[in-house]
Amino acid sequence: MAARALIAVAVLLSGCAKDTVVLLPGPDGKAGTVVVQRGQERHVLNQPYASSSVGQEVKVLPAAEVRESYGTVLQALPSRPAAFVLYFITGTDELTPASKGDLQKVLAELKQRPSPDVVAIGHTDTVGDLLGNDRLSLQRAERMKVYLVEIGIPGERIKTAGRGKRELLVPTRDNVDEPRNRRVEINVR
């Protein structure tokens, strides 16, 4: 109730201020939902390029028109974060041969970005005790950091963490040798 009163006051104070909200399709072409509350007026936007303005019905704008009028702000959007998963030989911080190849994809992604930062999160399978796996998972993330520093990414741009066997990609019982759980997730942003 208090919030509603505040909105009403905001509307009165703002006088001629006027806003427009336009929903965009995601990478899969589908749109999510934005609910616009403007005093008593409520618009639900749930299809691509649906637009809400004060005192008007929701309407769908031509895509080209939206892309043009919002060209500058759209161009300024940072690249979407990219995620990679690299796998390890059992009990070690050595990448599998296939994942060594995948490391090149991470490097290619890093080179495309003007100011990249990296988060490397290490994981283990369920063989061994909790603390040993915590240590191994962090060691794997740190090993990734060494690789990335070697190819020129500043160390302070790389964060590492180890989650041990707490976040299994493939759920297993304890003491199961599961190659898909021995991994580092690398997020390039």
Added chain:
Amino acid sequence: MRWTIAGILLGFAVAAGAQDAGEIKTVAGAASLERGGKKLPLSAGVPVRQGDTVVTGANGAVGITFTDNSLLSVGPNSTLVIDRYAFDSTTHKGEFDTSLRKGTLAVISGKIVKQSPDAMRVRTPTSIMGVRGTEFLVKVD
């Protein structure tokens, strides 16, 4: 001993991210960051925090990547306030409130909204937007 070092390293990783809500990724034209009444130089790689205000000039534009992977950008002649930002990287729970005072804003929501569909709100002088996992544009004339 090695476990202790691992624990300390993990602690640092968490502490380093505790205050920073995200960082500037793109800058074009005139743009500045206001924090605690001071104007700070703004360039790619500069961290942003809760309470910061991003201001752009006639030819300015700024893009920010937040720690939950939300992406925000503002276009020319814009003022954007980061009112509130909290994100738990373990549970993905958080709160994200921003206000566009004027100009243009583009939003691609991140993990906070994926985890809690009502946890992100964008305000303008006349509206409040609830974001349910999506991409959208806002303009304040």
